[in-house]
Amino acid sequence: xxxxxxxxxxxxxxxxxxxxxxxxxSGAMSDVARADLxxxxxxxxxxxxxxxxQDKKGWATEGWWNIPSQTCESLLKGTLPSRxxxxxxxDYERGGEWSGTHFMCTKDQSFTIRxxxxxxxxxxxxxxxxxxxxxxxxxxxxxxxDPEKTTKAK
Numbered sequence: 001x002x003x004x005x006x007x008x009x010x011x012x013x014x015x016x017x018x019x020x021x022x023x024x025x026s027g028a029m030s031d032v033a034r035a036d037l038x039x040x041x042x043x044x045x046x047x048x049x050x051x052x053x054q055d056k057k058g059w060a061t062e063g064w065w066n067i068p069s070q071t072c073e074s075l076l077k078g079t080l081p082s083r084x085x086x087x088x089x090x091d092y093e094r095g096g097e098w099s100g101t102h103f104m105c106t107k108d109q110s111f112t113i114r115x116x117x118x119x120x121x122x123x124x125x126x127x128x129x130x131x132x133x134x135x136x137x138x139x140x141x142x143x144x145x146d147p148e149k150t151t152k153a154k
Contacts, residue, residue: 035078035079035080035138035139036074036075036076036077036078036139037051037074037075037076037080037085037139037140037141037142038072038073038074038075038139038140038141038142039065039067039072039073039075039087039141039142039143039144040071040072040141040142040143040144041067041068041069041070041071041072041144042070042143042144042145042146043069043091043144043145043146044069044093044146045069045091045092045093045094046066046067046068046069046092046093047066047067047089047090047091047092047144048063048064048065048066048067048089048090048092049063049064049065049067049075049087049088049089049090050062050063050064050087050088050089050104050106050127050129051063051065051075051076051085051086051087052085052086052087052088052102052104052116052129053080053081053082053084053085053086054081054082054084055081055082057114058114058115059104059114059115059116060081060112060113060114061086061104061105061106061111061112061113061116061129062075062111062112062113063088063106063110063111064090064109064110064111066092072141079138079139080134080137080138080139080140083133083134083135083136084131084132084133084134085131085132085134085140086100086102086104086129086130086131086132087100087129087130087132087142088100088104088106088127088128088129088130089144098130098144099127099128099129099130100128100129100130100131101128102128102129102130102131103116103119103126103127103128103129104116104119104126104127104129105119105122105124105125105126105127106119106124106125106126106127107123107124107125108125111124
């Protein structure tokens with residue numbers, strides 16, 4: 001089982017950027033038999049999450065999962081579709097987004113979209129996603145968190 005932590009810092013422009021850390025959890029967990037992809041929202045507000053991956057049929061993106069503050073939700077049940085997963089998230093209450101350099105298709109309402117090419121030509125939006133390397137894990141947890149508050153020494 002593995003975990004992925006994404007922390008954010010606010011930029012002056014009102015957007016935030018991610019500080020990424022990965023934590024691999026011990027395989028000796030009591031829930032080893034259950035293989036899922038989970039996302040935990042440790043932020044103070046509700047987030048929308050889109051997920052991208054490559055399976056036996058090719059590239060796919062799915063969304064939106066609306067995850068309330070301080071809760072976890074299974075995004076995919078069963079064994080992970082591939083080693084690399086891609087996440088794009090939106091903070092509904094503060095207006096920021098978590099994005100990366102891997103571009104995939106999304107739309108404003110619930111969606112499942114096949115292929116990552118020609119998004120706009122097919123009537124979809126093109127958004128940046130963060131890559132997550134799950135290694136050989138069969139299940140994984142992603143944790144969205146705000147940056148830790150730091151104070152300057154005087």
